[in-house]
Amino acid sequence: MGTTDSTDTADGTVPRTALVEDLLERFPHVPREAVFKEDLLRGGMAFDESALSDTGNEATGDVKPKSYFIFSFDHGTLPELGAAALRRPPEEIVLTGGPYDLRRTVVSVRVNPASPYRVAAGDDGVLGLYLDGRRIADVGLPPMPDYYRHKLANGKSVMEVAPTIQWGYLIYLTVFRVCQYFGAKEECQYCDINHNWRQQKAAGRPYTGVKDVDEVLEALEIIDKYDTARTSTAYTLTGGAVTSKIAGRDEADFYGHYAKAIEERFPGRWIGKVVAQALPKDDVQRFKDYGVQIYHPNYEVWDRRLFQLYCPGKERYVGRDEWHRRVLDSADVFGARNVIPNFVAGVEMAEPFGFTTVDEAIASTTEGLRYFMSHGITPRFTTWCPEPTTPLGKANPQGAPLEYHIRLLEAYRATMDEFGLTSPPGYGPAGPGRAVFSVSSFMDSLAPQEPVAVTRD
Numbered sequence: 001m002g003t004t005d006s007t008d009t010a011d012g013t014v015p016r017t018a019l020v021e022d023l024l025e026r027f028p029h030v031p032r033e034a035v036f037k038e039d040l041l042r043g044g045m046a047f048d049e050s051a052l053s054d055t056g057n058e059a060t061g062d063v064k065p066k067s068y069f070i071f072s073f074d075h076g077t078l079p080e081l082g083a084a085a086l087r088r089p090p091e092e093i094v095l096t097g098g099p100y101d102l103r104r105t106v107v108s109v110r111v112n113p114a115s116p117y118r119v120a121a122g123d124d125g126v127l128g129l130y131l132d133g134r135r136i137a138d139v140g141l142p143p144m145p146d147y148y149r150h151k152l153a154n155g156k157s158v159m160e161v162a163p164t165i166q167w168g169y170l171i172y173l174t175v176f177r178v179c180q181y182f183g184a185k186e187e188c189q190y191c192d193i194n195h196n197w198r199q200q201k202a203a204g205r206p207y208t209g210v211k212d213v214d215e216v217l218e219a220l221e222i223i224d225k226y227d228t229a230r231t232s233t234a235y236t237l238t239g240g241a242v243t244s245k246i247a248g249r250d251e252a253d254f255y256g257h258y259a260k261a262i263e264e265r266f267p268g269r270w271i272g273k274v275v276a277q278a279l280p281k282d283d284v285q286r287f288k289d290y291g292v293q294i295y296h297p298n299y300e301v302w303d304r305r306l307f308q309l310y311c312p313g314k315e316r317y318v319g320r321d322e323w324h325r326r327v328l329d330s331a332d333v334f335g336a337r338n339v340i341p342n343f344v345a346g347v348e349m350a351e352p353f354g355f356t357t358v359d360e361a362i363a364s365t366t367e368g369l370r371y372f373m374s375h376g377i378t379p380r381f382t383t384w385c386p387e388p389t390t391p392l393g394k395a396n397p398q399g400a401p402l403e404y405h406i407r408l409l410e411a412y413r414a415t416m417d418e419f420g421l422t423s424p425p426g427y428g429p430a431g432p433g434r435a436v437f438s439v440s441s442f443m444d445s446l447a448p449q450e451p452v453a454v455t456r457d
Ligand code: SF4
Pocket: 178, 179, 180, 181, 186, 187, 188, 191, 192, 193, 239, 240, 241
């Protein structure tokens, strides 16, 4: 097999606790918070009914619900999630205390009813995280933000149009909820954006395919008015790839015109980021001219063969070498610090094509980190969630081995140190107990640092 943890067997004979404690012992310099966070992100968590909201799909209770901001990030389809599909789980949880004395750790919620991690209320009614039945941390839930309690004039919710994640730090604007890479020959093999759109619609949830720019502005108006603590600091414009046009606009103009409208209405109120394909330099310049400050041309997976197999649409329309060239070129426009390409950590080890040893996978991933970091560009990563409707998720329901994720944190930090880089701008504070970035623990595992401002360099 090679791609599952040796102690993480499907028959459950060896509890997950043993695997985690072994890694905690072998990698004492990786913060323990990051170890648990990676395990929760790669394998998900179950929810007792006592830990679910009572508000169904409406944002009316006391807890901020999971918004399904782009992908499903669940280990089952909505019909398979049972109560968690009808009574929404929280967007994130925050862990503290327990036998491992965890510092404050924000974790994005990925639901998996079969996970050995379970969120439940104890006898005293206080929520906790249980691993193999043992309470390992206290669980805090995100309070419903005031701005979620207000609707747009047309009745749409702020959560649908402009949800926030990372404990309110980031406004996540998936303005195009599907991808024009469509079907098995084009979709990235780990991505369920198109399936998630279909399942949200099938469940009767409001889930707008292409968001109207005026609706986005109206939702931001509400956030700006009610976020009196000014917790929201950045917005991300994102969605599927645009290979033809949407309403007459190519990809740069489509995503860029939202940024332009936002920056005209709220100049400098938030750090503007765009996740888009690696585009030619003229297009990248248009993003910049529209007021975008950070550009994420995600390179997904470093290895050449795996990129070709996993990202067939990107390979066909752009090609890996050209993709990388464009990432480097975009540093001329944005400054190297403000180009932050993402990769999906873990797919390197997915069967049937991935590396079969952690050593090989880490060596390949580190080669990619060194390539970009030697040019002053700091990639970042999200932890792969093996969603069951994707080809890679279907073949690898356990995701990648936890050891891969822990060693990646180690390699990431070492490579940053080698090239004299610090945490990237636009991610809030770094360090265990401080980070808010919720879909990987890269910020939890770096040295403590105040939020890095966006600068021209
Ligand atoms: S480009 Fe790939 S990862 Fe991005 S939305 Fe399309 S299919 Fe998903």
